[in-house]
Amino acid sequence: MSLPTTVLVLPAPAQGHVNPIMILSQRLVQNGCNIIFVNTEFIHNKVITSMGNQEGSITGGSRVKLVSIPDGLGPDADRNNLKELFSSIMNNMPDKIAKLIEDVRLKDGVTVTCIVADFSMAWALEIASKIGIKGVMFYPSAASLLAMNCSIPRLIDDGIIDSNGLPITQKTFQLSPSFPPMDTNSIWWAKMFDSGSAKEVFNFVVHCMPNLELAEWWLCHTTTDLEPEALSYLPKLLPIGPLLRSYDDGEGVTDERSLGQFWEEDLSCINWLDQQPHASVIYLAFGSTTHFDNKQFMELALGLELTNRPFLWVVRPDSNCNNSMFEFKENQGKIVEWAPQQKVLSHPAIACFVSHCGWNSTIEGLSNGVPFLCWPYIVDQFFDKTYICDVLKVGLGFDSDENGLISREEIKDKVEKLLSDENIRSRAHVLKEKLLNNLKDGGTSSENLNKFVMWLKE
Incomplete structure (x- = not known):
């Protein structure tokens, strides 16, 4: 044997x-x-x-x-x-x-x-x-x-990036004639903080x-x-x-729990979702590295309150923000430190996914037919956001104000715009079926x- x-x-x-x-x-x-x-x-x-x-x-x-x-x-x-x-x-x-x-x-x-x-x-x-x-x-x-990684020598030869990998000018380019046009903002390694x-x-x-x-x-x-x-x-x-x-x-x-998580999953959020109406809940999760300053964190909290919708929000234990700074209307939302994301996204109560657009979260959201509100933070997340919004057309991005802040009104407006768009929801459902057929x-x-x-x- x-x-x-x-x-x-x-x-x-x-x-x-x-x-x-x-x-x-x-x-x-x-x-x-x-x-x-x-x-x-x-x-x-x-x-x-x-x-x-x-x-x-x-x-x-x-x-x-x-x-x-x-x-x-x-x-x-x-x-x-x-x-x-x-x-x-x-x-x-x-x-x-x-x-x-x-x-x-x-x-x-x-x-x-x-x-x-x-x-x-x-x-x-x-x-x-x-x-x-x-x-x-x-x-x-x-x-x-x-x-893109495999095309680095050509990107240098074509004057798209310099020898340090930094974009020389803002422009679009194609890796091949059949490849969708890419923007220099898609060059993922350049999306660091400095x-x-x-x-x-x-x-x-x-x-x-x-x-x-x-x-x-x-x-x-x-x-x-x-x-x-x-x-x-x-x-x-x-x-x-x-x-x-x-x-x-x-x-x-x-x-019940996922092997390989860095924080313990709070399974109580599934019981909470069971109590919510179909396609009503805004789910927010920003991955394992995103950090907000207190001002943006507060603006996000106030934006959620303005939506008058139930929400489930993942605020990591290593977050530099204190979620006890505010109180929501009774029963409007639930905050957890880490969630069983695949279970959450497959729950019928979820209406949309406010995400940093890491590729795992992107795949999980797409595989469950959930429309996206995109809030990228670093590196490849900006490419993923562009792909979700402009190529797949199953999500929307947020616009910052003159101070670089995503305002509470912008959050409320984009939630309403996304959830009233039947075309986005329909495309998300079709894409879900295509992805799951692969398995x-x-x-x-x-x-x-x-x-x-x-x-x-x-």
Whole structure:
């Protein structure tokens, strides 16, 4: 009897990267694989804490073993400093990954046959190549952005960006004649808070690109319906989305909570949604990194009050805003620190999604047919917002006033405009059906995943 295929999975240390690759891991478990899921120690501790310290292991009940490796930074280091974080990771983690693979072979008798690495951790593909095992790259964002990454030399030659990756002038451009026009505002690495950080992120992307050639497969969290042009531009890229939580551990055991979250999910919000009328609730969630100053936070709260609609608002425990600053009308809204987002978005009470437009949130909203109100914060979220509003036409953006503030009146007006637009709602519903068809037997993403699993087990 052959042993199960064991795959080492390596996400980048961010919630938006851990989420989709964890769901992919659970799909692989459903197909008979064992997973060694490697987080940095800092992220691992967050995940374990959110689970109530119920750590899984291959030898225990779960076939996803959660392990950690130090990122090399001290406990009080600023892990939002991406240059420092990724420099430390690349100096400290490669040798430890190689040692981990050797240790599980010698101590546990488990042979890792493949590394699936996030694009941002593509250095791990060198390890796979050196020790003679399979290497796979997973891209957790829009395929269009990987197409942009692959086009960096041409963007420089065409005078779109300079050698530091910064736009030379404001203009539109096309990656190919069939590609939708893109604006220089879509250049995701340039959407940092300052040009110095943008250059660092750009240089990191350039550094990652050669390692992709070591990957035998490129997997992406998208679908052919969403990004046909990008997938034609990168024929090696295999869409396997939408990666949606099933709340099933892969062995028929249903779990109310999502594995891989950085904060504990507040399940009371589902009971609250059960009490609300159909398509009435504004859901607001801004991801794992967005921060508002108190003035904007207050304006958002007052805007919600003006709508006279029920709302569910995720305000993270690490938020720099105090949600006790105001009191809403009785029963108008519910505030939670972290939500089971897939469950929330699939709830019939949800009317719209006020989102930072991270790609996971984008995919989850689209897969549930929920119209968007877009409030991007950083990097790829600005591209995603443009795609939602201008290409897919299933959402609206907010306009800032002369002080850069999104006013309470603007919030009220955009909510009313979105929820009165039947065309947006209709397009969102049609797109939902297209996305979910990918997951059915014979669907493109389902077939792609089956091919990948067969290759893994060869």
